[in-house]
Amino acid sequence: MEFKEVVGTRRSMRFFAPYRQVEPEKIQVILEAANRSSRSMNADYVKAVVVNRDDLTPEMRDSLRNPTTSLDLDLAPVYIMWFINLKYADGTKERLKEQIDHGILAASHGWSHAYVDEVIQKTVIEKITGDDFRLNWMGAIEAGQAIANSLLAAYDEGLGACLHNFTDTEVRKMMNIPDHWRRAWLMLVGYPLGDKADGGQRPRRPLSENFFTFKGDQLEPLQEDPAVTQRLRETRMIQEPSPLPYRHKEIRGFARMLGLPE
Amino acid sequence: MTTAEELMTDPTVVRWLRSAGFSTETPAEQLAQVHMLASFCNHEGKMPQEILDTCLLEKTDDGQYEISIKGRRLVNAAIDDFAATLGLSKHYEIAAGNSIRGFLVHNGVLIQGKPSVP
Numbered sequence: 001m002e003f004k005e006v007v008g009t010r011r012s013m014r015f016f017a018p019y020r021q022v023e024p025e026k027i028q029v030i031l032e033a034a035n036r037s038s039r040s041m042n043a044d045y046v047k048a049v050v051v052n053r054d055d056l057t058p059e060m061r062d063s064l065r066n067p068t069t070s071l072d073l074d075l076a077p078v079y080i081m082w083f084i085n086l087k088y089a090d091g092t093k094e095r096l097k098e099q100i101d102h103g104i105l106a107a108s109h110g111w112s113h114a115y116v117d118e119v120i121q122k123t124v125i126e127k128i129t130g131d132d133f134r135l136n137w138m139g140a141i142e143a144g145q146a147i148a149n150s151l152l153a154a155y156d157e158g159l160g161a162c163l164h165n166f167t168d169t170e171v172r173k174m175m176n177i178p179d180h181w182r183r184a185w186l187m188l189v190g191y192p193l194g195d196k197a198d199g200g201q202r203p204r205r206p207l208s209e210n211f212f213t214f215k216g217d218q219l220e221p222l223q224e225d226p227a228v229t230q231r232l233r234e235t236r237m238i239q240e241p242s243p244l245p246y247r248h249k250e251i252r253g254f255a256r257m258l259g260l261p262e
Numbered sequence: 263m264t265t266a267e268e269l270m271t272d273p274t275v276v277r278w279l280r281s282a283g284f285s286t287e288t289p290a291e292q293l294a295q296v297h298m299l300a301s302f303c304n305h306e307g308k309m310p311q312e313i314l315d316t317c318l319l320e321k322t323d324d325g326q327y328e329i330s331i332k333g334r335r336l337v338n339a340a341i342d343d344f345a346a347t348l349g350l351s352k353h354y355e356i357a358a359g360n361s362i363r364g365f366l367v368h369n370g371v372l373i374q375g376k377p378s379v380p
Contacts, residue, residue: 018379067334070374248283259357259378261364262282 004237006156013160013198015254016075016190021052026157027078030189033153037146042095043088045142047181049081063170069186071260072164076188081166082147083181084139089129093120136182143184150187160192194250200242263304266296274310274369275299281368298361305344310365313337317371327370334373337366341375353378 001009027050039045053061053076061073073079096105096116105111128134147163154161166186171177192198208221232238244250255262269275275296279285284292303309308316316333345359356378363375 018377067329067331067372067374071377074377074379252283255360256357257380259353259360261360261367261375262284 001156002235004232004235006152008201008232008235008237008239009196010151010155010161011198011202012162013190013192014072014075014162015193015198015251016072016077016160016188017193018075018077018190018258020077020191022078022159022189022191026154026159027080027189029157030080030150030153030159034146034150037142037149039142039145040138041089041092042099043092043142045085045088045139046146046184047083047085049083049175049177051079051081053077053079060171060174064166064168064186066165066167069164069166072162072188075193075258076162076190078189080150080187080189081168081171082143082184082187083177084136084143084184086135086139086180086182088139088142089125089135092125093117096120139182140184147185147187154187154189155196158191158196159189160196160198161187161189163187193254197240197244199247199250200244201239202242264300264309266293266300269296269300269303269310272310274314275365278365278368282364295361298358299365302341302344302362305347306340314366314369314371317366317373329371334371338363338373338375 031048031050034046034048053073064073064079093116096111097113099105100111100113100116128138151161151163163185164187166183168177168183207224211222212219213222214220229238252262254260270293276285279292279295282295284295299310303313306313316337317330318327318333319330321327341359341362344362345355348355348358350358356376360375363373366373
C-alpha cells in the first residue's frame with residue numbers, strides 16, 4: 001500500500017475477527033516500524049510486550065479489563081502492551097557521540113564530543129530527568145511517535161488496530177514489568193471482522209480549524225488548495241467518510257453473529 | 263412481577279427500543295426483545311428503572327449522572343448469573359445476557375459483555 005493510502009486507511013478498529021490469528025512476521029514488521037520512529041537523543045522511549053490472547057489464562061485476560069476495554073480483549077487475537085521507558089535518558093552521551101561519529105550530528109550544527117562529554121549532562125539531561133513533568137512529557141511524546149508508526153505498519157500489513165487504556169496492576173506483577181516502564185497504551189491487533197473500510201473514514205475537522213500560517217503579524221487559518229485535496233482523494237489519504245451506507249446493518253450483523261448488545 | 267407487555271410502555275424500555283432501532287420492527291419482534299428484560303427484572307425483583315438506578319449514581323444539579331462502578335459490576339454479574347439459569351446453549355446464553363446489557367447501554371450505562379466466539 002502506498003504511504004498516503006496507509007495514512008488514510010488507518011482508523012481505530014473495534015471489530016476484529018476473533019478466530020483469525022495474526023502471523024508473527026506481521027508483528028515483527030509492526031515492532032520494526034516502532035523501532036524506526038523519530039526520537040530525540042536517539043533514545044529508546046518505548047518498551048513493548050507482545051501477547052497472544054490465547055496464551056493468557058482467563059484470569060490474566062480478566063485482569064486487563066476495564067469498563068471501556070473488555071469486549072475488545074476477547075475479539076483481538078494479539079495485544080501489544082506499550083510502556084514508556086522512563087529511563088530513556090540512560091546512555092544518552094554514548095548515543096550522541098555515536099551519532100557524531102556517524103556524521104548524523106555535525107560540528108556545522110554545533111555538536112562535538114566535548115559538548116557531550118562536558119556540558120550536556122548539566123545543561124540538558126539533568127534538566128529533563130530532574131523534573132517529573134518534563135521527564136513524562138517528553139517520554140509520552142516520543143513514545144507516541146513510535147506507537148503511531150506501529151499503527152500505520154499494522155494497516156500496511158492488512159491488519160486493523162486500536163489503542164486502548166488497560167489495567168496493568170496484575171500483569172505487571174506476573175510479567176515482572178520494571179517500575180520505570182510506565183503504562184502507555186494497549187494496542188489490539190487483528191484482522192477486520194468486516195472489511196478494512198470499517199464503516200468509513202472517521203470525521204475530522206477542516207484543516208483551517210487547527211492549522212495556521214503566520215502572515216504579517218497574525219495567525220491565519222490554513223486555506224486548503226482544492227487541487228491538493230482532490231489529489232489526496234485520488235491517492236486515498238482522504239477516503240469515503242463514515243458512516244458508509246451499510247454500516248449500521250453491518251454492526252447489527254456483527255452483534256448477532258457474536259451475541260452482542262444491539 | 264412484570265411482563266414484557268407491561269414493560270412496552272415503560273419510558274426506559276421505549277428509550278431502549280427507539281435508540282437501538284427496534285421501534286421500526288414488528289410489535290412481535292419488539293416484544294421478543296423485551297421478554298428477556300422482563301424475565302431478568304422478575305429474577306432480580308426489580309423494575310427496569312431500579313436496575314438502572316443500581317448502575318447510575320444520583321443525578322447532579324447539572325443533569326448529569328455518574329456511573330456507579332460497584333453497581334455496574336453487580337448488575338453485570340447478576341446478568342451472567344441469570345443467563346446461566348436459562349438452560350440455553352452457550353451462544354444463546356451469551357446473547358440473552360447481552361440483550362439485557364443492550365437495555366442498559368441505550369439508557370446511558372456503558373457496559374460490555376463477552377462475545378460468543380465461533
